[in-house]
Amino acid sequence: MPHWLTLMLESLPSLLWAGLIFTIPLTLLSFMFGLAVGLSAALIRLFLPGPLAAIVRFYVWIIRGTPLLVQLFLIFYGLPSVGIILDAFTAALIGFTLNIGAYTSEILRAVISSVPKGQWEAAYSIGMNWRQAMQRTILPQAARVAVPPLSNTFISLVKDTSLAAAITVPELFQAAQRIVATSYEPLILYIEAALIYLALSSVLSSLQARIETRLNRYGGFLEARS
Incomplete structure (x- = not known):
């Protein structure tokens, strides 16, 4: 068996374990919290003009x-100078959450704005208040439009988590770096890490395509009924 293949097979469990324990949880938690931050920021900018909206824009x-x-x-190296010390995973989680929140806020603001005003009027005409109209009428329609860009953001986040290695989070890429430090085979290990990221992205892209197809069918069914 070639040396490079032996090394890849030996290192694969360590890389997959790091991905399972750190990369995947970091991705899921960051996206979930970031989506909540993004939705809050989008609603503030759309419906609460004034100082709060200015803070969100900033x-x-x-x-x-x-x-x-x-x-x-x-977050990780700067905040300790003012007395705020965070462990690496927490710092990465905060950083990714804030980053995802900013980008998803723009996506959600755009898709909510794209819902026709007639939908608001229809909701109000049957006795809904603002919150009910948002939950039952506006957000469901906006969600179908938001799926493609939000899915792309999630897939990008999977790859961006490799940056957490720079602040010592022992995720997939840093696991590869540690093996490189003892094996002195950076090309092989970094290619292997890249292939794992590629596999994850490909699976997610396939899942995204299926979700979009199903949503398009559902949207076409609703349009036909209307």
Whole structure:
């Protein structure tokens, strides 16, 4: 068996374990919390003009205008200088959450704005208040439009979690770096890590395509009934 194949097979369990214990939980938690932050920010900008909306716009501007790696360094290495010390996983989770929140807020703001005003009027005409109209009429329609861009954001987040290695989170990429430090085979190990990320992204992309197909069929069914 070739040396490179032996090394890849021997290192595969360690890489997969790091992905299972750190990369996947970090991705899921960051996206879940980031989506909640993004929805809150989008609703504030759309329906609460004033100082609060200005604060949210400033947050989105800062996050979208600075590199994610810099944000992670500020949280993990910068905050201790003012007495705030976080472990690596928590710092990464906060950094990714804030980053995802800023980007998803723009996606959600756009899709909510794209729902025709007639839908609001129809909801109000049957006695719904603002909250009921949002939950039962506006968000379900906006969600179908938001699935493709949000899915792309999630897939990108899977790959972006490799940046957490820079602040010592022992996720998949840092596991590869540790093996490189003892095997002195960076090309083989980094290719293997890339292939694992590629496999994850491919599975998620396939799942995204199926979800979009199902939503399109559901949307066409509703349009036909209307």
